[in-house]
Amino acid sequence: MRTRTNSKLALSLAVSTIALTGCVGGSGQELPPASFVSTNQGPGEEYVIGPLDKLTIFVWRNPELGAQEIQVRPDGRITTPLIEDMVAVGKTPGMLADDIAVMLSQYITEPRVSVIVNEFAGTYAQRVRVIGATEEPASIPYRANMTLLDAMIAVGGLSEFAAGNRARLIRYDRGTGQQREYALRISSLLRRGDTRANVELQPGDVIIIPESMF
Numbered sequence: 001m002r003t004r005t006n007s008k009l010a011l012s013l014a015v016s017t018i019a020l021t022g023c024v025g026g027s028g029q030e031l032p033p034a035s036f037v038s039t040n041q042g043p044g045e046e047y048v049i050g051p052l053d054k055l056t057i058f059v060w061r062n063p064e065l066g067a068q069e070i071q072v073r074p075d076g077r078i079t080t081p082l083i084e085d086m087v088a089v090g091k092t093p094g095m096l097a098d099d100i101a102v103m104l105s106q107y108i109t110e111p112r113v114s115v116i117v118n119e120f121a122g123t124y125a126q127r128v129r130v131i132g133a134t135e136e137p138a139s140i141p142y143r144a145n146m147t148l149l150d151a152m153i154a155v156g157g158l159s160e161f162a163a164g165n166r167a168r169l170i171r172y173d174r175g176t177g178q179q180r181e182y183a184l185r186i187s188s189l190l191r192r193g194d195t196r197a198n199v200e201l202q203p204g205d206v207i208i209i210p211e212s213m214f
Contacts, residue, residue: 031169031182031199047117048126049088049096051076053125054119057100060112061127065104077204082107093117118158125204130155132209133162142203149198151207157190163212164190169199172201 049055053072057080059065065081072078076089083103088096093115104111122141128151129139135156143150158164164187171180181200186209189197 033196034200050123052121056116058114129209133159133211146201167209
């Protein structure tokens with residue numbers, strides 16, 4: 001009876017493992033190496049305002065209608081003179097400026113508005129999260145041409161007991177709508193200087209670093 005029960009348990013665990021693996025494509029694959037200094041540096045995706053971003057709103061010839069500095073609330077909205085609870089999250093600075101101008105046109109003629117982002121928090125889809133066995137797990141704002149090395153420097157590197165070469169990168173594939181999983185060799189990169197282990201990152205990437213069993 002005990003043997004049969006153990007067999008059923010083992011089978012259930014195996015099925016569960018297969019099901020979980022099926023939810024994430026590309027498990028175990030490695031990404032192509034990235035240069036430490038990109039030879040094709042260029043602008044990233046247009047910046048989208050996120051909660052807790054700090055903005056300056058300037059209304060030409062009407063400084064009393066602007067704001068020296070305003071922070072986007074956790075609910076994604078802002079309040080400025082004459083405008084209450086306008087949604088800012090999910091918009092580019094240009095889009096937000098246009099929306100503010102439309103609202104202000106009820107009070108002044110042809111308002112010209114500029115929105116400047118002073119401090120960047122960004123949306124979750126624009127951040128890189130590094131969790132697990134690192135010195136300072138963190139959620140980092142993505143910047144154009146960011147690599148694995150940049151992210152590891154930002155979090156202070158691996159912890160003493162990290163199994164860096166068993167780390168994984170989870171990435172949302174916008175084309176297929178699925179998550180994909182890739183193998184990382186962070187120990188090779190940081191401790192052995194293996195340049196082939198440096199890879200390019202994308203907005204929304206999640207890096208998971210396990211601890212060593214020993």
